Amino acid sequence: MNKLVSSIAQQNPIKWFRKIRGFRLVYTPLLAIVIFTAVMGVILGTLQLQEKHQQEAAIFRELSFAKQRIQLRMINNSETLSAISRDYVSGYDQVKIKESAVDQAIHMVASNHEIAKVIWLSPSRQIQWQVPAVNTKKEALDRYQSTPDVEKALQRTVNLSLETNRPAFSQFIPLESNSENTGSKDVRNVFWEVIPNPGADNSNGIFAVLYTTQGLLGMIPSELKAMYRFTLIADEEKVIAISSDKNTPRRALSNQTTLDMGAFSPNLTLRIDSYPPPTNVTFRMLIAVTLGLSAFVIWSLWSVLKQMQVRQEAEANLRKETSFRNAMENSTPVGIRAHDMEKRITYVNRAFCEMTGWSSEELMGLAPPFEFWPDSRKDELSEKMNEAFLSSFSSENKIGIEGMIVRRDGAQIHTRTFISPLINEKGIQTGWVASLIDISEPKKIREELVASQDRFVTVMEGLDAAVSVVSIDKGELLFANRFYREHFGEGATGHFQLAGGEPEQNSMRELGEELNDFDQTIPPSYLLQEAESEEIELPGVTNTWYEVRRRFIPWVDGHLAQILIATDITERKHADDISRQQDERMQFTSRLTTMGEMASSLAHELNQPLSAISNYCMGVVKRLQGYSDPAIEKDILPALEKASEQAHRAATIIQRIRGFVKRSEPQRQSTDIALIINDAVGLVEIEAHRQRLSITSNVATDLPMVELDPVLILQVLVNLLKNALDSVRDVYPLSSRWSAPPVTISADLDTGSFPATLRIQVTDAGSGIPENIIERMYEPFFSTKNDGMGMGLNICRSIVESHHGRLWAKNHMDAEHTKMIGCTFTILLPIDSPDSERAIANA
Structure with a gap:
């Protein structure tokens, strides 16, 4: 058998080779099917084992x-x-x-x-x-x-x-x-x-x-x-x-x-x-494997047939292409050379030999650095060539690399080299192909233009002012420096905004149309005309001011253009505003100082009559206690005691306000916030009933005792409740106040932060607070009431902040978010006093 095979191979070796290649192409799909089946079996076993582990x-x-x-x-x-x-x-x-x-x-x-x-x-x-x-x-x-x-x-x-x-x-x-x-x-x-x-x-x-x-x-x-x-x-x-x-x-x-x-x-x-549920995963997997194998076999046979046809056509095309490439390489003025994977030259065309003055026999086999490179730049050109070989697949190689060739007669030629990988019929890279173009003359012209452009750009880009040039007839932006591009973009919109907006743009267009109607040179009066320096604030941009100068100039194409120079003077404007604000703050400080002195004087003057009222009331109480009249004990004595208590509380409030003016700490004590809320509601209910309004309180149970100044916190709650009643009264007229929702005051624990804090909220159904007022309502002497002094909310916030708490307001909107239907003032007070926290921290 071996002798027969050897004899057939000797008689027709080409036919025998084709038969061997045909057997290889036929058995390739079978081998793929076997491998695929084995892999699927491993996958099925792995999936079954994994499923068992998951069930366990x-x-x-x-x-x-x-x-x-x-x-x-x-x-x-x-x-x-x-x-x-x-x-x-x-x-x-x-x-x-x-x-x-x-x-x-x-x-x-x-x-x-x-x-x-x-x-x-x-x-x-x-x-x-x-x-x-x-x-x-x-x-x-x-x-x-x-x-x-x-x-x-x-x-x-x-x-x-x-x-x-x-x-x-x-x-x-x-x-x-x-x-x-x-x-x-x-x-x-x-x-x-x-x-x-x-x-x-x-x-x-x-x-x-x-x-x-x-x-x-x-x-x-x-x-x-x-x-x-x-x-x-x-x-x-x-x-x-x-x-x-x-x-x-x-x-x-x-x-x-x-x-x-x-x-x-x-x-x-x-x-x-x-109780494992019945499943047919194995049966479905077998069906999928069978269909997959069938599809794979059909695709493999079809691929073999198409590949044989493609190869036959490729052989014929390759012969034609080889002849065409040889003719093209010999006729092109572009120098071409090829390198192997060790970077040695393996091919040069006739144009490259003429460019260097070396013959193809002398150039074949040379490795970098080449003899036709200048001695002073061999290291540089070798590094560029290595980088080009490594990046030959990237898009950066499309621009080529600049180099230099020294002819045998000593003349230097500037070149631009483009390198591409050389791929064989198996898709494997076997080297590189480099094409060289003589760029000596274009390079000289380009260097002169670049030097001139660099000087101009350096000066214009270094300015801290916006410089722009706009065509008169077309209204297009012809030039803009760095400052202009950063602040106004790439269009001419910023130029016209600085020049005066749409009227200026229309006038420039009319001027361009007049110049196009007359065949004459540009009047010198237009070139000498210069506008006065003016300060402009751009529309839609707050606190941005520019000092603008503009004039008409002839552009490089002979047409008339307008140049504009705009300098940013925002800092100067801001400095003027800050100076004016400082003067206003000094006036506020003077008024606050005067008010502090008035508060101290009023506290001193009012303490004495309040003490006298309290003493007189208590004296009358002691005198009346000796009488056994039931009416006196039931009506008169409690009223006198309450009058004395209110006089004492008024003196205490005045004393606390005086302490705040002197920046003293509030006098804290362990207090039940429910009692303070009940007192505040009792004090304001009289005014609420007089206005036909109502107040409801909602205090959570089991609230802890809080370290605070009860008198000052009571004053804050009374002030907030009165403001809420005023807001509801302004919305509901007297005839319809029976349907007005009550003013609500609530107290609970805010556990959204750590540590938890005491939260007190006063909610009304009034008209809310406008956004422009909610930002200024805590300022001293700012009030929306005709008879208000503008110190109520300022003092309330000062009292809350002295307790290391927070006070803010939030409006309520209707379902369509178009109308405000009330407001809520929220107070957050720490449960633990700052003294206990400092003691714990020191411990």
């Missing part, structure tokens, strides 16, 4: 969840009974305590299906009472509860619990019945739990609970029991409870764990078995 992890997670649920329920039951026992033992009124304990036990049995019965045993271990007293739903427990096994198990558990003073469990007790209707799966196995009284005082009695094993499985959610079967197993693999009688398939997964319910609980194991 899910079973373990659900088993752990069920175990924790049962243990937590048992612990919760024990703690609940311990609490009931503690209250039952420590109570004085045994009748009421017993009724409460029985009610709690009834509620516990009703809400916990695993509990069959709760028993209270006397010190002599006799049943004093039990829940339920008459069992209707679980009659099997009542019938078998008095069996010897159940009673013995109860006695042993009680002894164990009393000896250890800890909850104890009995062993599992199977219930048997001679009747088919008395037995029930729910109560087939039971066990006792005895819970001693806290503090080891069991002289008054002890609790015992009868659990059903099937009830333990009832603690597991029904969703899990629908997906898995749960089983309780005692010692020696004895099944004492099961969630379902449905059998699990052979391929079902299972897991189990020990269920520990206490220190003396019996050995109990919780087992889980899965």
Whole structure:
């Protein structure tokens, strides 16, 4: 056979080679199919193994969840009974305590299906009472509860619990019945739990609970029991409870764990078995693999046929292209040379030989640095060439690299080289092809133009003013420096804005049309005309000012253009504004100083008459206390005491305001904020009723005591409530105030920040506060009322901030967000005083 093959190969080697290549093309798809099948088998096995691991992890997670649920329920039951026992033992009124304990036990049995019965045993271990007293739903427990096994198990558990003073469990007790209707799966196995009284005082009695094993499985959610079967197993693999009688398939997964319910609980194991749903993943995967293999075979055969046709056409085209390229390379004036992967020259055309003065034989095999490079630039040109070879695939190579060639006669030629990778028919790079163009003359002209342009651009770009030139006839931007582009963009819009806007643009167009109508040179008067320097603020840009100068000039194309120079003078304008604002602040400071002096004088002058009023009132009270008239004790004495108290409070308020003027700290004390709110509402309610309005308060319960100055905070709340009443009064006329919503004051804890703060809010349904006023309403002497001094909200904010708190206002909008329907003032006060915080920080 080997001789026959060798003889055929010797007679027609080309035909034999084609047959070998044909066999290779035929067997390639078969090999691909085999590899593809093996890979798919590995993938299927991996997916199946991964699915099994995920199912095992899910079973373990659900088993752990069920175990924790049962243990937590048992612990919760024990703690609940311990609490009931503690209250039952420590109570004085045994009748009421017993009724409460029985009610709690009834509620516990009703809400916990695993509990069959709760028993209270006397010190002599006799049943004093039990829940339920008459069992209707679980009659099997009542019938078998008095069996010897159940009673013995109860006695042993009680002894164990009393000896250890800890909850104890009995062993599992199977219930048997001679009747088919008395037995029930729910109560087939039971066990006792005895819970001693806290503090080891069991002289008054002890609790015992009868659990059903099937009830333990009832603690597991029904969703899990629908997906898995749960089983309780005692010692020696004895099944004492099961969630379902449905059998699990052979391929079902299972897991189990020990269920520990206490220190003396019996050995109990919780087992889980899965019900895996039926699936046809394997069948579908087989179908997908079959279809994929079939498609792959068809595509492979079609590719082989097309490839053979393409190769035959490529061979013919390659011969034609080779002839064409040879003719083109010999006729082109562009020098071409080729390099191999070691950068040696492997080919040069005739133009390159003429460009260097070297023959092709002399150039073949040369490696960089080449002999036709200048000696002073060989290192530079070698580095450029290496970089070009590395980046020959990128778009940066399209611009080429500049170089230099020294002819044999010593003449230097500036060149631009373009390099491309040389790829063979297999798609593998075998070298590079470089094309060179003589750029000596264009380079000289370009360098002169670049030098002139650089001088001009350097001067214009360095100016700190906007310079722009606009065509008169077309209105196009002809030139703009850096400052103009950064501030006005690339268009001519900024030029016309600086020049005066649309009128200036229209006048320039009319001037261009007049010049086009007359065939004459540009009048010199236009070139000499220059506008006065003017200051312009751009429309739509606040606080941006420019000093603008403009004139007409002839442009490089002979047409008339307008040049404009704009200098930014915003800083100078801002300096003038700051100086004016400083003068206004000095005036405000002077008024505040005068007001502080007036406040100190008023405080001093008013304290004496207020003290006298308080003393006179208290003196009259003492004089009237000797009379036994009921009318005096009921009406006159309380009124005089309240008058004295209000006089004292007014003096205290004045004293606090005087302290604020002197920048003194508020006098804090532990205060109930509910009392302050009630006082504020009581003081303002008289005015509210007079205006036919109402006030409601909503104070959260169990608010902590807060360290604050009660008098100053009361003054703040009174001021805010009065402002809210004024806002509602302005919206609702007197005839319709019966329908006005009440002003609401509320207090609660703001837990959105840490630490929590006390939040007080005053809400009204008035017209809200305009945005331009809400920014200035805390300024001194600013008021929207005709008779207001503008110090109310300023003092309120000062009081709140002196308590290290915050005060702000927020408007309420209607559903369409078109109209304000009220406002809310919010106060945040720290619960802990700053002194305690500093003490904690220092500690």
